[in-house]
Amino acid sequence: MADRDAFLMLLLKNEADLRAFIGSLIRDRDAREDVFQEVALALWQQAERYDPSRPFGAWARGVAANKILQRRHQDKRFPIAFPPETILAVLDAFDRTEAEGPSRLEALRHCLAQLPEKARQLLALRYEQGLAVKEVAERTRHTLDAAYQALCRIRLALADCIRRRLAAQQEGAR
Amino acid sequence: MSDPRDHALFARYLDGLATEAEGAELGRRLAADPACARAFAEASRLDASLGAHFRQEKGQSDVRAVLQRIQAGRTRRRIALFAATAAAALLIVLTPALWLRPAAPPVEVLAGNVVADGAEVTRIAYGVRFIVPGSGQAPLTLGDGSGASLDGGTAAAIHGPSGPLRQAVELFSGGGDFRVLKDTGRFEVRTPVGLVTVLGTEFTVRLRPRKPTDGRGDEAMRAKGMLLAVAVLTGAVQVQVGERAVVLGVGQSQVFAGDEERGPRTSRIGGELAAVGADSITIVQRGERGETTKTLAVDAQTKVVIESDQTEQVKGERGEPTYRVKLVDGTLGDLKVGRRVTVTCTEDGKATLIVLHRAKPRREGGEGEGERTPRVEKPRREGGDREGEKPRREGGEGDREGEPRREKVRTEGGDREGEARPDKPRREGGDREGEKPRREGGEGDREGEPRREKVRTEGGDREGEARPDKPRREGGEGEREKPRREGGDSEGEGKPRVEKPRREGGDSEGEARPDKPRREGGEGERAPKPRVTPGILVGVKADSIVVRVGERGEQTLTFAVDAATEVAIEGVRLEGGGEGADPIKRPALIKGSLGDLKAGQRVSVQATADGKALKIFIHRSQAPKREGEGERKHFRPPDGGERKPPREGGDRKPPREGEAKPPREGGDAKPPVVDRGAEF
Numbered sequence: 001m002a003d004r005d006a007f008l009m010l011l012l013k014n015e016a017d018l019r020a021f022i023g024s025l026i027r028d029r030d031a032r033e034d035v036f037q038e039v040a041l042a043l044w045q046q047a048e049r050y051d052p053s054r055p056f057g058a059w060a061r062g063v064a065a066n067k068i069l070q071r072r073h074q075d076k077r078f079p080i081a082f083p084p085e086t087i088l089a090v091l092d093a094f095d096r097t098e099a100e101g102p103s104r105l106e107a108l109r110h111c112l113a114q115l116p117e118k119a120r121q122l123l124a125l126r127y128e129q130g131l132a133v134k135e136v137a138e139r140t141r142h143t144l145d146a147a148y149q150a151l152c153r154i155r156l157a158l159a160d161c162i163r164r165r166l167a168a169q170q171e172g173a174r
Numbered sequence: 175m176s177d178p179r180d181h182a183l184f185a186r187y188l189d190g191l192a193t194e195a196e197g198a199e200l201g202r203r204l205a206a207d208p209a210c211a212r213a214f215a216e217a218s219r220l221d222a223s224l225g226a227h228f229r230q231e232k233g234q235s236d237v238r239a240v241l242q243r244i245q246a247g248r249t250r251r252r253i254a255l256f257a258a259t260a261a262a263a264l265l266i267v268l269t270p271a272l273w274l275r276p277a278a279p280p281v282e283v284l285a286g287n288v289v290a291d292g293a294e295v296t297r298i299a300y301g302v303r304f305i306v307p308g309s310g311q312a313p314l315t316l317g318d319g320s321g322a323s324l325d326g327g328t329a330a331a332i333h334g335p336s337g338p339l340r341q342a343v344e345l346f347s348g349g350g351d352f353r354v355l356k357d358t359g360r361f362e363v364r365t366p367v368g369l370v371t372v373l374g375t376e377f378t379v380r381l382r383p384r385k386p387t388d389g390r391g392d393e394a395m396r397a398k399g400m401l402l403a404v405a406v407l408t409g410a411v412q413v414q415v416g417e418r419a420v421v422l423g424v425g426q427s428q429v430f431a432g433d434e435e436r437g438p439r440t441s442r443i444g445g446e447l448a449a450v451g452a453d454s455i456t457i458v459q460r461g462e463r464g465e466t467t468k469t470l471a472v473d474a475q476t477k478v479v480i481e482s483d484q485t486e487q488v489k490g491e492r493g494e495p496t497y498r499v500k501l502v503d504g505t506l507g508d509l510k511v512g513r514r515v516t517v518t519c520t521e522d523g524k525a526t527l528i529v530l531h532r533a534k535p536r537r538e539g540g541e542g543e544g545e546r547t548p549r550v551e552k553p554r555r556e557g558g559d560r561e562g563e564k565p566r567r568e569g570g571e572g573d574r575e576g577e578p579r580r581e582k583v584r585t586e587g588g589d590r591e592g593e594a595r596p597d598k599p600r601r602e603g604g605d606r607e608g609e610k611p612r613r614e615g616g617e618g619d620r621e622g623e624p625r626r627e628k629v630r631t632e633g634g635d636r637e638g639e640a641r642p643d644k645p646r647r648e649g650g651e652g653e654r655e656k657p658r659r660e661g662g663d664s665e666g667e668g669k670p671r672v673e674k675p676r677r678e679g680g681d682s683e684g685e686a687r688p689d690k691p692r693r694e695g696g697e698g699e700r701a702p703k704p705r706v707t708p709g710i711l712v713g714v715k716a717d718s719i720v721v722r723v724g725e726r727g728e729q730t731l732t733f734a735v736d737a738a739t740e741v742a743i744e745g746v747r748l749e750g751g752g753e754g755a756d757p758i759k760r761p762a763l764i765k766g767s768l769g770d771l772k773a774g775q776r777v778s779v780q781a782t783a784d785g786k787a788l789k790i791f792i793h794r795s796q797a798p799k800r801e802g803e804g805e806r807k808h809f810r811p812p813d814g815g816e817r818k819p820p821r822e823g824g825d826r827k828p829p830r831e832g833e834a835k836p837p838r839e840g841g842d843a844k845p846p847v848v849d850r851g852a853e854f
Contacts, residue, residue, distance in 0.1 A: 016223060020219045020222030024218030027190055082201040085205045090211055092211065097216055105223065108223050126224075127225045130225075133191060148186075148189060152181075155185065155217075
């Protein structure tokens with residue numbers, strides 16, 4: 001793919017999903033950031049090899065999966081919990097549930113807006129400030145389990161809301 | 175919608191709360207169930223989207239500023255510049271480039287606040303450290319006519335021409351946009367992470383804390399480590415980080431990690447001091463591959479700590495009490511030939527930390543070095559499976575660099591936890607699935623002693639050959655209080671054995687095994703102890719279980735179970751991962767039930783002499799199946815060759831077309847490659 005600008009836009013468009021894929025396999029923040037940067041660099045360097053007729057996200061995830069497998073193979077202490085077959089299974093799952101981009105993000109924003117303030121604050125602690133659940137619990141003076149359960153409930157509610165909203169959008173489009 | 179239990183597992187994993195057992199379980203579920211994997215992908219996407227959304231909200235003002243400036247025509251570039259800036263956004267950096275007019279030297283502050291020596295200034299002298307307070311940018315014109323627009327919170331100093339260098343910006347923290355005029359001489363941006371050298375270009379440099387911190391100052395950065403983000407808008411720059419040089423061209427950007435946090439790469443060596451000099455030490459390592467000697471440099475910076483006879487109780491990350499050997503400061507003078515040490519050293523062979531281990535506990539008449547190690551905290555019983563006791567892992571998994579393992583001192587059997595074992599290469603597949611949990615206190619697991627691979631089953635005459643069918647001698651020599659040392663008691667070399675040899679679990683007098691030294695344990699009459707039998711669960715019924723024992727599974731044992739039978743599941747939980755530090759794997763036992771027992775599990779059964787199971791420990795690793803029982807092959811080839819690790823996940827579906835098969839877990843095979851037209 002010769003057009004670097006277009007490639008860059010594709011990369012940016014798929015960044016979140018690529019991060020999601022890498023993050024699903026590597027929970028250590030530094031390690032996943034390292035891998036993401038390696039992958040971004042590899043993608044940029046191999047932009048010429050990208051076939052625009054194929055989904056960019058799947059290509060990028062394939063590169064990421066290979067990087068992760070490679071790191072896992074080279075470094076036994078690389079913080080990944082999963083064996084290769086799981087990595088490939090997750091790759092497959094991501095391919096089959098390709099994110100729908102803007103509409104999904106819009107749905108997320110809409111659903112977040114529906115949440116009670118307290119729930120949003122909890123999410124902000126976890127995701128904006130990047131606190132671990134334990135730290136969230138300390139900040140909110142909850143037990144670890146209570147904070148974890150609260151976050152679980154919020155995320156499940158969000159997932160459900162997003163699903164319903166996307167379904168409604170699809171219905172509307174018909 | 176997949177199983178709600180799966181969602182709970184996803185959540186625990188994504189929140190960093192999953193134990194290793196849960197992680198392994200999740201891995202199996204994902205590999206086995208595509209629906210579960212899809213649900214996991216969705217959960218992961220939501221998790222990532224939430225992170226992106228909240229971070230985006232936080233940084234949206236930056237984006238708006240870019241757009242406003244572009245719209246206001248304050249930048250000459252249009253789409254191309256935006257695209258290039260977007261490249262920077264990809265790697266965290268996102269700020270506008272400003273065009274600045276050249277001004278008279280040395281450095282002129284065009285706008286914003288700049289404070290040097292405690293006062294706001296409009297001109298900055300070379301070499302003076304200054305800061306840009308607040309959140310706004312401060313555009314500067316440098317002495318050579320180049321421009322820099324420094325971010326709020328930046329601390330920097332600017333240096334004038336010197337030799338081939340025409341201008342240098344020394345960045346202590348923060349960052350900015352730079353427009354460097356084409357001219358002779360080098361223009362440098364020096365940062366604690368690396369050096370950016372340019373000839374004529376427009377680029378941004380940002381130093382970011384590696385982890386989120388409350389402070390923006392350089393102190394916080396130093397404490398947490400830094401990232402150097404460089405994005406090039408026009409021209410090219412070279413970024414030198416350590417020995418690595420990267421050239422970034424138009425539209426390219428990259429983030430470089432500083433070494434402060436990680437420090438230089440170090441490794442640990444354990445062994446016996448063979449020589450101690452004023453500026454070097456020599457360590458002998460005795461391992462399975464023979465003896466190796468290493469000489470390491472020492473100097474005044476080399477820290478020496480000594481394992482004391484005391485232990486201290488500290489709180490684990492979850493508040494649970496953890497015991498560890500108390501370390502006291504020592505000096506190089508404390509190093510004595512013959513003592514066991516674990517040395518953390520740099521790649522260039524300089525010792526940075528020396529942990530002087532306690533002398534081995536004396537056994538049988540005091541062959542040791544005289545420092546008898548006291549029994550501390552939960553001594554291991556045979557099988558090492560006392561409830562609540564952490565199973566030992568091999569290879570010091572999760573050990574932090576430079577820190578010896580010293581949790582829970584175990585004195586019996588000479589296999590003290592706290593003895594870092596860096597000299598032993600991690601076994602492929604070790605610490606993960608397929609690894610055999612350690613059993614039997616002290617199987618020759620000391621520095622320099624090869625570790626026996628075989629699992630000794632109670633009642634067996636030989637390693638791996640259980641003899642459980644023979645009745646135990648009740649109240650025998652009372653020695654079952656003490657773990658039997660396997661693999662030889664090196665301290666007793668050359669010493670006659672004091673006590674008559676005992677055949678473990680054997681009835682026949684005279685069938686002693688003189689090659690198996692027995693630990694001093696007293697001959698007193700003691701109550702019979704329940705014995706622990708490791709093996710593979712081959713049958714589970716409501717009131718009994720059948721366990722195959724022995725390395726080759728040549729015998730089976732039936733144990734009665736009832737409601738009083740306790741079940742514990744061995745696992746490892748990850749602690750500390752996800753927040754910067756590498757996760758530390760800590761052993762954990764999870765209370766289970768009889769319902770958790772499944773055929774094929776590797777278990778240790780603590781049972782009374784009459785065959786009633788008191789406790790059943792389910793080990794992490796899956797049992798290898800015997801030939802003919804499934805896809806897995808036995809550990810030991812029939813020809814008696816070297817044992818190979820079992821193939822992990824042997825029952826999974828074959829990989830998709832075009833994909834290589836996954837490698838053997840922990841094996842040397844190359845990882846599978848996803849062929850999507852990319853090279854690595």
